[in-house]
Amino acid sequence: MSEPMIAQKAPYEVEVEAGKTYFWCACGHSKTQPFCDGSHRHTHMTPIKFVAEESETVYLCGCKHSESKPFCDGTHAHLDT
Numbered sequence: 001m002s003e004p005m006i007a008q009k010a011p012y013e014v015e016v017e018a019g020k021t022y023f024w025c026a027c028g029h030s031k032t033q034p035f036c037d038g039s040h041r042h043t044h045m046t047p048i049k050f051v052a053e054e055s056e057t058v059y060l061c062g063c064k065h066s067e068s069k070p071f072c073d074g075t076h077a078h079l080d081t
Contacts, residue, residue: 004028004045004064009079011059011072016052023047024060024070034060034070 005028012034016022022035026047029039036047048070052058061069063076 002044006063006065006076006079007033008062009076010062011076012062014058014060016056016058018052018055021049021051022070023049026064026069028064034062 004026007025007028007030014034024034024047025032025036025040027040027043027045029043030037031039040046050070059072061072061075063079065075065079066073067075
C-alpha cells in the first residue's frame with residue numbers, strides 16, 4: 001500500500017482540548033476516524049501525533065492527502081476518487 005485510503009472527501013470537525021495529545025490516522029483504515037486505532041500496523045504509514053495548543057474546533061483531514069497534515073487544506077476538493 002503506497003497511498004492512504006480516502007476515509008471521506010471532507011474534513012472531520014473535531015473539538016480538541018488544550019494540552020491533550022491526539023494521534024491522527026494517516027492510513028485511512030481506522031474505524032475511529034479521524035483518529036488512529038492501530039489499523040496502520042500492516043502498512044508503511046504511521047499516525048501523526050499532535051498536541052492541541054488550545055481548546056477549539058479544528059478540521060482534520062479526511063482524505064488523507066492534505067499538505068497540512070493532520071489539518072484539512074482543501075485538497076479533497078481536487079481528488080478524482
